[in-house]
Amino acid sequence: MRAWISAMGVVFPGGKGRQAFARAIVRGESLAKASRLRPEILAAEMEENLKPLVERRGLAVLSRGAILAAAAIEDLAAAEPWLLEEQVRAECALVVGTAFGHIASRAEFHQDARRNGARWVSPILFPNTIINSLAGHAAILFGLSGPNSTVTSGRRSGLEAVIRAATLLTAGRAPRVIVLGCDEVSQTSLRGLDSLREGAWDAPELAIPPGEAAGALLLEAAGPPPARSIGRLLGAAERSSVRKGVSRAVEEAMRAALADAGVTANEITHLSLSGRYGGGIGQAEAEAALAVFGGKTPRMCLQQVLGETFGAQGVLAIAAELAVRNEAASEFSPAAHWPEGPFLVSSAETTGATCAVVSV
Amino acid sequence: MQSGPNRSVVITGLGCVTPLGNSVLEFWNALLGGRSGAGPVKSFDSSCYRTHVWCEVKDFTPHVQRTRGRAAQLAMAAGKEALLSAGIEPESEGLMLGVSIGTTMGEANFLDRLTDTSHDPVAAPWAEVLTHSAYSITSDVAEGLGIEGPQASLPAACSAGNYAVGLALDWIRQGQSDLVLAGGAEAFSESAFAGFNRLSAMSPDRCRPFDRDRQGLLLGEGAALMLLESEDHARRRGAQILARVLGYGLSCDAHHITGPHPEGNGAAACMRNALNDSHADAMDVGYLCCHGTGTQQNDRIEAMAIHKVFGEGARRLPVSSIKALTGHMMGAASAAEGIACVLALRDGVLPPTCNHENLDPECPLDVIPNQPRELRVRLILNNSYAFGGNNACVAFGAWPGVAQK
Structure with missing residues (x-):
């Protein structure tokens, strides 16, 4: 299972872009701080308003996870602008790996149903409750018309997306695939993790803060190396x-x-x-x-x-x-x-x- | 293990739990007999909604522990039937058996409980929400049936079953597995009922695909799984082969999160991709199992896409939508329709589009109305479209000498 990796994009609590990410990794210091959602715990969270990260229209209906995903793809495309040329994006596949990409939207939908009555729940919120909405919104924003797929397997989702992308390339279903790993921190995920931990967040043996970020890799079919590869x-x-x-x-x-x-x-x-x-x-x-x-x-x-x-x-x-x-x-x-x-x-x-x- | 793009892949087992019956035999008999799975909503109080009809799985007794979600329970039953019909014992030594399952809403019954408890953060089933995400359907089936090979959960909304079959095909072609249990599973979800109601996509009574007077879809639930196997493996163990999986195609509309591309570009592209992957021509197709939800927009755009691919031949190509009887089983829909395709190839009979009275002039197709049509065909396409613009089409081919009639 082989493929070239020709570009990357990343958004994380320390910023956006390859260089900022490299510096943060080498520095090795935790980016966790008091959560904006629950100040009593540590979390590696992005800013509350993510929209400035994406220079595109149509973000109003997107979930937080979808905006994160779009920001990572935009960072990737900034380094490789040819990727968004019409003929290229028409063939480009997208595989998204996410564990809980729809959970917060689902909770929001339920809260709206409770507030307004199920009959009057917002129809705008409904599509985001479906897991593949991250990939769907990203495809719309960037015009990616190739195979569009979402995989979910908990923490394995990101690497599974890499493997599924390589499978698509090997099968010749697309000449290149953007692989995206994305998850957000939400009240829903924090409460769920709370329940699973069966203990306090600040217990030393469990002191791993939740984090949110998105990473994107551009995979190209094995064979002669592409013009640029990382x-x-x-x-x-x-x-x-x-x-x-x-x-x-x-x-x-x-x-x-x-x-x-x-x-x-x-x-x-x-x-x-x-x-x-x-x-x-x-x-x-x-x-x-x-x-x-x-x-x-x-x-x-x-x-x-x-x-x-x-x-x-x-x-x-x-x-x-x-x-x-x-x-x-x-x-x-x-x-x-x-x-x-x-x-x-x-x-x-x-x-x-x-x-x-x-x-x- | 052999591998390669030309490795022949066949189907040797089928299993389903649907609103039409809890076995493949019941499902197929109901499809050909025109027996609908629709009925009034009983699972919850639907009085606050505009519509009150859906297609429920009936008389289903789970084989597994209660802590598993309903979608996993449905999938487990379908998987057992498929493996049994194929003569496969999952725990056999050295068996490279994988599982690939698609879904739309995941284990929705846990998520739906948020509605009842979201006012009380302590009482809400937060841990269940996380641990019963979509991937738990596949992992529960793998664990419950003792499947050790590759696993995939493909949440591709209403195309998910076809996505799962397509991945299974690639796994076998690429030598990652000899056999894969593949399909879709969906448990009824009040969230989906509320959402589709608010999108005004639901019919108040019947689902009438391609009919001039259609009013929308009916939601359904169920699970449908088929056993894909390399032909060489199936021949070695002397399995009964039901049909071939010739290829599949994917595309994305990249247009609107819920609506199809207005010119059907993505829908046409995935059919063309499936034909290319199958090394087949549009002229080879003898029947098309449509996505055919019964909404105004879907059926009109699907007809347009069929005309783009088949040209003048579109008016002569037999097509139907079984959703008139099954309802829209969302993540399980295209997998159940795939089973109908396999049985149509096997038996030489094409399932009808029930509730069909007046063909919509905007859908100029040979819609098989109300009664099955006896016709032996060699290649069938199975269409599916989904939120997110996720289009998938699978091509099935006849297996010589398998005829049951």
Whole structure:
């Protein structure tokens, strides 16, 4: 499963764009602060009003998640303006990975129904309650008429989107695909996470703040390299936890991704793990990484900077590595020590694991 | 495992739970017999809405624990039937079996409870809302049926079933799986009922696709799954092959979040893409199973798109919409329609468009009215369109010698 990665875009609580993202990643400091939704907890949130991030009309009916998605695509297209030429966008596919992209809109719809009566609930709110509305709105804003798909698998959503995009490319269903990972922080998601944690947000062992961000990657079909490339998807794999448990699923996914990429564990210079939210899942992922790579391969966890970004995590993790490595040659001196060579990104969930091997 | 774009993919198992019946046999008999699944809403008080009719799954007893959502329960039952009919035991050693399920609203019954409890943040089922997102349908089915291969949840709204079948086809072609249980699942959702009511898309009584006097759609629920398998794998184990999956096509309108492109460009593009993927020509198509929701706009635009692809041949191409009987099962709709396509190929009989009295002159098509048409065809297209402009079309081909009649 191979593809070229020829551009990226990102919006996150520290700003917008590859360079700002690289700096934040290398700095490694958490962007979490007192939540605007619930000041008593920490969260890595964007500004309340996201509309200034997108220089397009038609944002009034978009959900917060859809605006985040649009901002990431706009950032990507700013670097590669040819992407929005009529013939190119007419063939360009879009695959969105999101865990909870519609949840806040669904709650808003229900609240409106309760306030105004179900008979008079706003028809404008209804489309956003449907999960693929992020991808649909993004396609409308940017005129993307190729295959348009949404995948959802919790925290695995972002990497799953990368794999589905590669599948579309391999099948020849589009010459290029924008892969988007996106999730927002909302009252609904905070309350849900509260219930799942069964404990206080500030308990040290659970102190992983929720985060919101969106990352976009432009994937192009394997073969001769495109005019510009910032990275290359070398291989990927997904494994279910059914009958084998999460730890073994992660280990198998890591080994299968390496085999698909044709590289050994020793050749991997950096690991990006999805982290420890979810208690046993993070521990299972760490155990699997130890079994496959030993203890010496340097590793990072995006949660340290961006908090738990769920469906955005996999795409953002690839974007983070590529941003740092592609910015390193410029004035960005701290990145000079960032490892070179292929890296592996992992996303673990109760349902299993998804891994990808990428190089610059 | 073999792979390649020309790897032949066949269907060896079918399963469904629908408003017309809780097995493939009941579903098909009702379709051919013109028995509607519509009835008054009983699941909740519909008095505050403009319409009061929908298509409910009846007499359904879940095989699984109560904590699973209704969509997963429906999908589990359909999956069991499909695997049983194919003679597949999911836990067999070395079986590369995947599962790919589409949906529109996900596990809506948990989300719908927000309406009752949103005034009380403590009482609201927030954790269930998160843990019963759309992906839990697929993961519950995988866990419940012991499926260890690749999993995908494809929330592509009302095209989701076709998306799931298409991904399954690519998985098998690309050697990621030998067999995939693929289709769609949708549990009834009051949110959807409220939303479609406010969009004035619902019919107050019957669904009448392509009829001059059509008034809209009826919502439905259900699950439909089919077992896709590589032909070489099916032959090796001596499976009964029902039909081929020849190809599929996707496109996006990129025009409006709920309405189709006014010239049907996206709808036409996905049919053309499906034909290209199948290495087939429009002349090869013998029947078209329409999206045919029964709304004014959908049916008119779909007819326009069919004319764009088939030209003058559009007036002679037999088409129908089974939504007149099943209602619009949203995420499960195109998968159930896919099952109808497979059975039409197998039996040499095309299902009718019921409730059809006067053809809309803006839909100049050969709509099969009210009674099934006996006709053996070799290639069928199955259309589906969705919110977000998500269009998907799957091409099914006849399997020689499978005829049951």
